[in-house]
Amino acid sequence: MKKSKLHLMSWLLLLASILLISCKKDEPNQKKETPRNPEVVAQEQELLKLLGEDEGIAFASGMKVGDTISMAIWAKGELEFKGMKPSEYPSRYPDVEAWICYTITDPNVVVKGDVIAFNIHEAPLTAFVASQAPNFISFNMFSCPNITDLDFSHCKGLGFIRTGNLDNLTRITLPTEPILKNLYLWTSPKLEQLNLSKATELKSLDLSGTSLKELDLTHCNKLIDLRLDYSSTPIPDISHLKLELLSLRNKNLTSLDVSMLPATLIYLNLRNNKLQGSLDLSLLKRLNVLSIADNQLSTLKLHHFPAQLYAQSNQLTSIKxxxxxxxxxxxxxxxxxxxxxxxxxxxxxxxxxxxxxxxxxxxxxxxxxxxxxxxxxxxxxxxxxxxxxxxxxxxxxxxxxxxxxxxxxxxxxxxxxxxxxxxxxxxxxxxxxxxxxxxxxxxxxxxxxxxxxxxxxxxxxxxxxxxxxx
Structure with a gap:
């Protein structure tokens, strides 16, 4: 009898273990990160080999030998180039001294030296490495459609990231050190995840034109500027923040939970949505720039008159x-x-x-x-x-x-x-x-x-x- 009970207990414990493991696998709070693109990882490893132990940045140009490319690179001291050389042709922005046109001599480009900032527009780059640039503080990249994966996890001094029109960007890893203060990811429609858990110093965040599945700003207590224009990214919980600027243009909003709006707001932009009926913003006592243009609002309630009020193209019959x-x-x-x-x-x-x-x-x-x-x-x-x-x-x-x-x-x-x-x-x-x-x-x-x-x-x-x- 005792053996049968022990046998039954063993089976029950085994069944409980299986159920527990199954529950953990299906636990909704466990988020699966977007996997890294193995081709990009392989390119990054190759670039790191070319860098060796030297300081600098590197990138896979995606170009043929003899092609030209324009970019701006800021550095402290002299730079050594491998894979490209200054060209005789004018750069994209000839009036800006830092912008230079280069001729590609190898698809993989290495820039050795104390690089602090990088700026490039409209180029077929496929991979970028800055993990060996200890003083790298600023990154700008626009209209580079072949970029799918950016990794800044090892950039301990990177405080500014701005990208735009990276149509195929699916993954970006931010610095693990709490140094990032300004993050602008404009028009990255395939980017679905963004981990901001380490971005405790973040002050400005612009995700206009993104399609994140969710946005968690729990740890971003210093954020004062948030823009989600032209974006399907859901409005996160911002009630705990001390935002001064919030822009939610062109989000097809039919309603707005005004109770979630921080009382610290100075600027609020709700232009070109589908808001109807009455909008009560009377709790926003610091509001001084307000745009509600191009909605279908009938009444507006304010604590005071802002210094700038853009209320055109509504159905307003009164402003109280x-x-x-x-x-x-x-x-x-x-x-x-x-x-x-x-x-x-x-x-x-x-x-x-x-x-x-x-x-x-x-x-x-x-x-x-x-x-x-x-x-x-x-x-x-x-x-x-x-x-x-x-x-x-x-x-x-x-x-x-x-x-x-x-x-x-x-x-x-x-x-x-x-x-x-x-x-x-x-x-x-x-x-x-x-x-x-x-x-x-x-x-x-x-x-x-x-x-x-x-x-x-x-x-x-x-x-x-x-x-x-x-």
Missing amino acids: VAEAENKYYEEDWHDGKEQGWYPSLFVNLTFNKMSEEAITQFLDKLFTNEIPNKLKGLFLVATRENENAEFSFGENAFTPQHLEQIDAKNWMPVGYTKSTGGLYPINSAVNTAEVPTPMMSQGYPSLELMRENPLDASNESDARAFTPHL
């Missing part, structure tokens, strides 16, 4: 403000840094449905605070197709009295001309421009930004269109 006074304007503007957040005050309400009463209430509340008296601002009230057409207020019920009220506060009511992109002052005689020439030619240095959406005017590089102080 809890407090007229903007207590944080002085703090954010006079912050001791070279450049503030907002060079000019600006409001754009075109293509909405504000009634005369709603506009009157809006202006009364706006002009009770002190900001308009400290800095001249622009108030975009009308649009027209070309210079020969009359300005139109659309469904917004602006009146000559509203324009006079704006002008009396030293703000300038302006109209936008679609064909030229010019901004023209509008006087109180509705639909007429005060001057025949656009303001762009009248010495307003910041007006190049002041179009339908000045902060996001360029598609070349979303992050370059508006770069806050960091």
Whole structure:
């Protein structure tokens, strides 16, 4: 009897062990990392052999002998090249001293010396090695479609990584030391995983155009700048962060959990989504740059009026403000840094449905605070197709009295001309421009930004269109 019980117990223990192992295999929290590309690993090993014990970087050019390639390499002291030599041809950027055109003499290129930074655009590189560059601090790579795998795990000083249009990048390994401060991975549609667990010093993260399956920012407590524009990457938990800038343009958002937004936000960009109904941002007491343009919002609630408000192309019938006074304007503007957040005050309400009463209430509340008296601002009230057409207020019920009220506060009511992109002052005689020439030619240095959406005017590089102080 005892033997049978012992036999049964043994079988039960064995079964429990099997079940435990099976559960561990299927445990959802255990993430499988994207495996390294064996061809890239083999290329890296070959490059390391060529480097030997010398300091430097190396890369597989993917080019034939005699081809030319442009790049910029910054270093302390002299460099020794193997696999390429300076060419007589001009570089991609001949006006930039660091950019040089080289002739390929071997597909595998080795650059020996104290390399600190590397920048390359539009090249068929297939592998890159910087593990033997102890002072390597900056990496830039754009439009290199053959790159599938980048490994920076051994780069102990790398604080800046910026890539763009790496269409086939499936894996990037970040430094294991907590040194990385700026990470920009623009338009890498095949990149599904990103391990930021060691990036405890990260301040700026731009994943515009990526398709990560998930994004974990648990350990990124110093992050102040996050951009997920044009990206299917889900919005992570950011409630614990002290973000100052959050950009979520073109993400097809139909709703937004405003309770997750950090109260530290100064800049919030929600342009070109599908947000509807009411948006309540009244808990954001430091907000001074807000873009909600190109949505379907009907009402907007704010704690105060931001210094720049881009609310065009919605269905807004009212904008409600809890407090007229903007207590944080002085703090954010006079912050001791070279450049503030907002060079000019600006409001754009075109293509909405504000009634005369709603506009009157809006202006009364706006002009009770002190900001308009400290800095001249622009108030975009009308649009027209070309210079020969009359300005139109659309469904917004602006009146000559509203324009006079704006002008009396030293703000300038302006109209936008679609064909030229010019901004023209509008006087109180509705639909007429005060001057025949656009303001762009009248010495307003910041007006190049002041179009339908000045902060996001360029598609070349979303992050370059508006770069806050960091």
